[in-house]
Amino acid sequence: MTVGRRTRSIDWEARTSGQSRYVADVVLPGTLVARVLRSPHPHARILSIAAEAARRMPGVRAVLTAADLPDRLYKHEGGRLSDRRPLARDVVRFVGEEVAVVAAEAAEQAAAALAAIQVRYGSLPAVTTVEAALAEGAALVHERASGTNVSLAIDRAYGDVDGGRRAATVTASGRYRFGRQAHACMEPNGSLARWDPEAQRLELWTSTQSPYFVREEVAQILGLELGQVIVREVAVGGGFGSKSKITDHEVLAGALAMRTGRPVRLVLSREEEFATTKCRHDFDVELTTGADADGRLTHREARILVDNGAYNHSGASVTGASVAAMASWYRTRGGVHVRATLVDTNKHPGGQFRGYGHPQVAFAIESQMDELAAARGLDPIEFRILNAHRSGDVTQAGWRLRSTHLVGCLEAVRDAIGWREKRARGGSGRGVGVAIAMHVSGARTYEAANRSEAAIDIRPDGEIRVRFGGADPGTGQKTVIAQVAAQELGVDLSRITVVTMDSEATPFDLGSWSSRGTVMSAHAAGTAARAVGRRLRELAADKLGVPPEDVSLQDGHAVAGHVRIAIEDLVTGLGDGLSVTEAAVVDTELVNHATGIADISPAYSFAAHAVEVEVDHATGEVRVLDVVAAHDCGAAINPTAVESQIVGGVVMGLGAALGEQLLYEGGRLVNPAYLHYALPRAADVPPVRAIVLGRADPHAPYGVKGVGEISMVPVAPAVANAVAHAVGVRIRELPITPDKVLAALRARDGGGRRRYQLWRRPGRWWISSMRWAYPRGIHALLDRRGARSVGVPPRAAITSLERPSAVPGVVDTLRRHRDATPVAGGTDLLPLIEQGLQRPRRLVDLSGVAELAQIGETSSGDLVVGAGVSLADLARWPRMDPLIRRVVASIASTQIREMATVGGNLCQAKRCWFYRNGFACYKRSGVTAPCYAVLGDNRYYHAVLGGHRCQAVTPSDLGTALVALDASVQIAAPGGPRMLPLARFYTGPGETALRRGEIVLAVHVPAAARARVSRFEKLRLWEGDFAVVSACASLDLADGVVRDARVVLGAIAPTPYRALAVEQRLRGRRLTPDTIATAADAWVGAAHPLAGNVWKVDAACGLLRRCLDACRASHGA
């Protein structure tokens, strides 16, 4: 039996050796590079586009604007919902919308051509939030039938809502928000297109979950027949829903290929990936749930606002799916009333994402279930078991729940996580929480979505090939297909090859989405294999003169009695062999948009997750200690793949629960980079435990149900419930970040507002008045003065890389050439150039300068570290101070630490996400530009103390610690070396006292400082992130008394902040808990936080206390 057995992915050898070919790896001779010109405005009229100059530039083969394409809309969900063109015509509706596209021989030429296209925009008022879009007199994103920004409104009552309300003896109400999440697939979206003018056919190698939908859209937009568009098979680097319909590169690549007659590759940058591809819809849910005296649910009433972004795409069906979920979750005595509104905004559009509207409403429903259980005095798991669906139930949305093992899932997680014992210990900072989910296994949202075909060829050479039209974006369908075919044909798995995607080779399938991939592909492959098997048995029966019923297929042979014939020998007489194509159909109803009631899926999956968390009272950080995820997903065809789907979904859910959110300022994405997007790294998550109940669904093919999406659905509410259990605060807005938790803890403990006594600090009056004036016109005025986006100019060619071997050569070159820049580790050089923040022409390589690579101690015990020593080597040096090792371990990743140098770390430029991500801010564009952090999202990476026009901070963690260690920097200058205390080295956020021609030679740490008791602590959003807050205490302790102290806070002020007030409170005192408690807060009077980062003051105090406690403990020890 191959079905049900742990099976390696059939392409594991290629995938693990770099041999799999993704879009970027397909090599076609003469391929052109395409780049997209995007709107810098959230809403503007396109007055004119002048592209002629760009068309004439060297290497440029085509420039296309909307005028060059047929005036057609993407179909997406069709009818009135279709609203988007591949290139904007007349109006742009979000920052990043495609305006023009270029194909050139080389990437630099394409980039230069983009810069040469002149677009004149007439700015239009933009609505960038749902609130603004629904306001009276709001600017309209589209001219919809509603006459407002409401794209779709659903007002639907299921069952007896009034009756339910009357039966309720207790209700809970709340507002729950789930922000925008990015798929962040590791492979950037992309397409390679080739036009064959003779055959009049367009070939596409494209990273998609659904070749069919891509073909259909490309054909209708470009005016081709479906048969003229051929999708080829490639490896697909992740999907999670983002590639289940057409994205926005396929048509553009295809149009360019048709125009130029050359192959064209369009692959998005990571920044484009974050900022322009469709993300998870932001949901704002107001929910009321009632229960009766027995604890049975009576009714549910919800008002849902969905942020559509600028175009519909799947917004309507995501909204519809969320309504059906509301009506299906749990048995409900009375009824369910949902009013859902899909609202246009001038932001990049939302789209399909794992869970499809369910994670957002699950967060509301499942958070509220705990609140209701508490109100009823019931255990959350008991309460859920009481109300859980059972096999045979029909939900209010018409879903027929044939096999339902939700109770089994709840019992499994209760046992596995040690629920009873842990639940008894709430409020201690540790807590456990639970949540459930249910999901479709392939919703019939299209007429043909209940049908899939597969073809099987048995070749005379013995190859057995299965052809399937869907795609395997990492979800394991190819292996599932091979397992099913091998089993049905009685052959070894290794004999099966599987071809997917290729639309010439494969029959009809709509693709892998809606958790249908395994259900449909197994069904189709099994149906085709059984048909092939019948043919083979007939052929064998003919040869052997026995009835077909007496023939069986075993070990690659047809067997009758003692006679065996190899199956390839059965087909030798059939020319190319035997080929069979079969269709498999599942019995489902088409989704009903009018009533919202239909049995849309062949089976429904269930899950319960239990989570244990620890909440850090000092920083607000939530650490997940354990996750148990129990799933009723039917039988598992490949348990290894199923568990991997579950664990992966849980971790993606933890990302949404604890960190991931796309953030906007004026409609423009603030954080389009992995660096600024807190998705989980390996050390951020625990080893998730998956439990697969493995109970076959009696009605589903092979007993399987979907698992791809459901695994992420219960995670966020389970975490929120665990946090509530741990510390007694209920966070109703995701993600549950330290700022929200710490503020809630402060409110819980009755901590009032901190007072900063600005009236007594004349030095802050000017800044205070500016901050007052910012929202009152100053920001808008400054913002208008420049384009919001500076549009990074094409990079200047770098003409030389000089490699001097001694310091004088370096200094001389830097002094003589204004356009020269030193490069040491180089980890920030290329990013700064890409971000348009540096434009060097000459690079001066420091890696060959031996003097910079030294590390050692003087006779008096001072540590001297050359500026060119890598962070990794610094930590590896045998006699390195533990404090410095600890700091280094907290910086970035191993890969970066191997490259980055001590000098580079100290001198690195600020990491403010506005500055780095293209905002025309004060530091980038000068005094007439605003600081976007004053009103924008400043919760994590901006100053709470000493900020002036710019609110950024010095990002170097080493800088923070080394200031505490009284370090000095030795600087090579044209006139000879000079020494400067590190504390005076910093002049601003990531800005130093280095003058032109100067470099850092070495860092000196005096022996006396090294002898002190020191500790460094850092709060960050993900493993390897820059500090949100850091603290370093370095104490000279004798018999428990502080003789001297250095206390430095990082990421708090423009430069490492020496907290003299704290030092003063410590000096001469015994280091007792009381001393620590009062001293740690002594600096707060100097703070002047922004509206969003007040919490950092508390977090810094907390980290500082932790440092001092650690010093005390290590001194005692």
Next chain:
Amino acid sequence: MRAALRVNGRSIEIDVEPDDRLLDVLRDRLGLLGTKEACGRGECGACTVLVRGRPVVSCLVLAARADHVETIEGLRDEAGALREAFADTGAFQCGFCTPGQIVRGVALLREGLPADDMALRREMSGNICRCTGYAGIITALRRTEGARAGSSR
């Protein structure tokens, strides 16, 4: 300018621009397509290669400064047991980050894995995986190390 590289044991001299990235030289000039670009900013680890035996992100390495380079293509045999362990533990789904994970893993196995699982997870945190939730990757590394220890005994 002229760059003299040793890539997977083979000496190569080629002309490069001063700011050519090692990643592009490997992929576009040498046809070594196993090294993947996912962010181009050194933030994800997909393009990890070894330079002088150390794991680095090839999207930030200037090709002109690189010397002794090992890529997934050169490491596939050394990584044989690790690759099989990846297949057995569900340590990859889409596979796009996998070459980078394997290369990073090889470097760690050479120096010996940290005893503590959290320390191992920290070491692997420069390589983002969006599909698997990392559990398989960590298990695969441990299994490979265990098998190695067993066979050397």
